[in-house]
Amino acid sequence: MIRHGERLILVDTGFSPQEAERRGRTMLIHPVEALRQLGISASSITDVVITHLHYDHAGNLADFPEALFHLQDREMAYGTGRCMCHDRLRRPFAVDAVVDAVRLTFSGRVCFHDGNGEIMEGLTIHLVGGHSRGLQVVRLDDGNDVVVIASDALHFQRFL
Numbered sequence: 001m002i003r004h005g006e007r008l009i010l011v012d013t014g015f016s017p018q019e020a021e022r023r024g025r026t027m028l029i030h031p032v033e034a035l036r037q038l039g040i041s042a043s044s045i046t047d048v049v050i051t052h053l054h055y056d057h058a059g060n061l062a063d064f065p066e067a068l069f070h071l072q073d074r075e076m077a078y079g080t081g082r083c084m085c086h087d088r089l090r091r092p093f094a095v096d097a098v099v100d101a102v103r104l105t106f107s108g109r110v111c112f113h114d115g116n117g118e119i120m121e122g123l124t125i126h127l128v129g130g131h132s133r134g135l136q137v138v139r140l141d142d143g144n145d146v147v148v149i150a151s152d153a154l155h156f157q158r159f160l
């Protein structure tokens with residue numbers, strides 16, 4: 001979660017209780033509840049960056065009623081296209097999460113990006129791909145420090 005002036009930006013939305021059940025995973029805390037415990041209501045989130053559409057990053061999208069969702073063109077194309085005909089490629093995706101992303105698109109609430117982009121001053125997204133075709137990471141530069149939220153590209157980190 002990033003606070004930037006009036007805006008509250010969430011990076012990824014975790015997995016849904018239904019998907020946890022389906023995959024035999026224990027949900028320790030629902031992301032909306034985790035935010036609530038921080039004093040943040042889901043409806044106060046203004047922006048959600050979806051790093052990629054894998055089930056553990058893009059569940060619960062419908063729980064953020066006021067948010068604009070930032071997603072890469074090629075991630076949506078990948079998650080709704082021919083590659084999903086292959087079991088192995090489809091496995092990390094949840095159809096409900098992908099369908100939610102499509103519904104949000106039809107509600108005009110998805111801001112698509114084609115490659116690197118700036119969401120607001122000091123907050124940029126960077127297309128990495130690889131792990132999923134349109135995987136993006138988030139970079140926050142407040143003028144003093146730089147923080148990168150690397151999502152599932154963390155293994156590319158170079159220790160200096």
Ligand SMILES: [Zn+2]
Pocket residue numbers: 052054092131132152
């Ligand atoms: Zn992933």
Ligand SMILES: [Zn+2]
Pocket residue numbers: 054056057152
């Ligand atoms: Zn992941």
